[in-house]
Amino acid sequence: MAEENDNTIFVGKKPSMSYVLAAITQFSEGKNEITIKARGRSISKAVDVSQIIKNKFIPDIKFDDIKIGTDQIESENKEKINVSTIEITLRK
Amino acid sequence: MAEENDNTIFVGKKPSMSYVLAAITQFSEGKNEITIKARGRSISKAVDVSQIIKNKFIPDIKFDDIKIGTDQIESENKEKINVSTIEITLRK
Numbered sequence: 001m002a003e004e005n006d007n008t009i010f011v012g013k014k015p016s017m018s019y020v021l022a023a024i025t026q027f028s029e030g031k032n033e034i035t036i037k038a039r040g041r042s043i044s045k046a047v048d049v050s051q052i053i054k055n056k057f058i059p060d061i062k063f064d065d066i067k068i069g070t071d072q073i074e075s076e077n078k079e080k081i082n083v084s085t086i087e088i089t090l091r092k
Numbered sequence: 093m094a095e096e097n098d099n100t101i102f103v104g105k106k107p108s109m110s111y112v113l114a115a116i117t118q119f120s121e122g123k124n125e126i127t128i129k130a131r132g133r134s135i136s137k138a139v140d141v142s143q144i145i146k147n148k149f150i151p152d153i154k155f156d157d158i159k160i161g162t163d164q165i166e167s168e169n170k171e172k173i174n175v176s177t178i179e180i181t182l183r184k
Binding site for chain 2: 040041042043044047048050051055063066067068069070082084085086088
């Protein structure tokens with residue numbers, strides 16, 4: 001998964017609404033496209049965030065591109081473990 | 093979300109590998125397309141299941157279509173609550 005950039009919101013442990021507001025702010029600043037990314041257990045929250053943006057704030061948003069993948073990360077005891085990823089591109 | 097049919101695997105509380113094996117079985121019976129569906133916290137597991145099928149069993153599988161949405165369900169005290177959904181279509 002690419003590094004976070006200005007158009008990317010990386011969903012983690014904060015409440016869903018933090019990420020929703022971050023996205024709304026970016027759209028209101030004139031961006032037309034935002035990518036929401038998450039790994040592992042946060043994938044469900046990334047879908048929630050995308051749906052809240054559409055259902056409560058910007059009804060005509062399009063989920064332009066949804067990609068799933070696998071990242072390899074290193075556990076504490078140096079084992080390589082696979083973790084699933086999602087990238088949801090929202091376009092206004 | 094449409095009802096479960098022969099080409100659909102609904103991911104819930106069982107271990108990921110149960111759903112992986114269900115999908116592998118369907119592909120080995122000659123199906124070319126399977127849809128994996130999940131709601132709420134099980135969305136992450138649906139992505140895991142799809143990735144395990146591709147990474148460990150059928151490397152040339154395509155994630156043909158990934159859709160996200162919202163279902164309204166009724167809670168125990170008859171309130172309507174929104175729950176996110178995912179549908180991942182795998183094609184051989």
